[in-house]
Amino acid sequence: MSRLEEKTIQSHTIFEGRVIRVELDEVGLPNGKTSTRELVRHPGAVSVLAVTEKGKIVLVRQYRKPLEKEILELPAGKLEPGENPAECALRELEEETGYRAEALRHLVSFYTSPGFADELLHLYEAQGVSEGTFQPDEDEFVERVELTLEEAFERMESGEICDAKTVTALYILQGREQSTR
Structure with missing residues (x-):
């Protein structure tokens, strides 16, 4: 594990369309705290x-x-x-x-x-x-x-x-x- 890595605690798909999927992830930060990340998934x-x-x-x-x-x-x-x-x-x-x-x-x-x-x-x-x-x-x-x-x-x-x-x-x-x- 990288010392900068954010570990996914949970992930929720909040939108799925023809081109993209949007996820809301809760992540564990390197300092032990948690945060959320809004992610756009795209096929390339x-x-x-x-x-x-x-x-x-x-x-x-x-x-x-x-x-x-x-x-x-x-x-x-x-x-x-x-x-x-x-x-x-x-x-x-x-x-x-x-x-x-x-x-x-x-x-x-x-x-x-x-x-x-x-x-x-x-x-x-x-x-x-x-x-x-x-x-x-x-x-x-x-x-x-x-x-x-x-x-x-x-x-x-x-x-x-x-x-x-x-x-x-x-x-x-x-x-x-x-x-x-």
Whole structure:
């Protein structure tokens, strides 16, 4: 046991939806006291950094209800139970943007908000990008947007690009470009 570990005393599911489950846990703290933790359980997700032959980053504009606004972000999606993350990434890229990839390269996996959620996001880079068929899910309304890296950073500064997966991918891409100069 880690000297910082919080031991679960009891756990109650307080909400179960299509995407998340919310639990309220009572935990024993390292100092012997107890506290509660609100936890969001998520099946995990993927995101894809795709750059066209013309050097444009493929993004989607989507309304995000928790933010009450439209934002630009990388194509992404939730993993289905037992689904291979790379297969999910290929599917999401085509569904949301109409682009296909010949292959994927795993860039990084990270927890999106480990203070309260266990969502693990797998970020991939698409290789051999070509146009396919645009087929968003029935309840998903997205517009494809293609930007240069410079334009994407301008959109980050304006707040239009503001989610962690997209910001992370843009900095990875910028670092790669700077190291090849």
